[in-house]
Amino acid sequence: MRRLAGLLLILIATSAAAPEPIGSWVLACGDGGCVLRHKDRLFAGAGVSADLEVRDAGKALVPVVVVDGLSHEMLLASSMAGKAEASVQLPGAARVELACAIGDGGYVCAPADDAVAALAAGLPAARSIAVRVSLSVSGTNLHPTGERTLDLAKTPEALARLRVAGAPPAQPSGWAGLLDRGMKAAGYKNGAADLPGLVTRYLGR
Secondary structure, eight states: OHHHHHHHHHHHHHHHHSOEEETTEEEEEETTEEEEEESSOSEEETTEEEEEEEEESSSOEEEEEEEEOOOHHHHHHHHHHOEEEEEEEOTTSOOEEEEEEEETTEEEEEEOHHHHHHHHHHTTTOSEEEEEEEEEOTTSSOOOEEEEEEEOOSHHHHHHHHHHHOOOBSSOOHHHHHHHHHHHHTTOTTGGGGHHHHHHHHHTO
């Protein structure tokens, strides 16, 4: 009986950790929390990938672009001389530029505060979303650039599941996120993304 109970607990835990497809979305939960991402990757290569995810921006669920797979060394170099740009566009709406901040393992590109409400309101009913990404990492041959239109299905159901599971914040975490927030608090609108310009001006003195 105890063996059966133990087996059932293992099966339940395994089932809970398995990615859950919801229309065009996949909800994956683990020790680090839950992630809702589109089933189709924006790009992947050399260990680096970019995905469309949904994250929490002040209690509103919005689309963000997440670039993963960069080492701390690559991130540091990228903060000094790299560049990341992204934008999203829902059908019938204006294109929204995303602010890309350095986070642990990559970039998180999220909408500014004044664009959050419109994106959060339009996402559930949208049948597609156009995503544009441009990435340049200093010291590497990694320069993926492109635009894709991703079909969306069962988004309201996926968002409801994410709310129950708990959405990660759009604000990056870790040392890089702390650097980004510190620079914004100091008056630099783009946070760590303003570092290259600051360094250039400093070296040009």
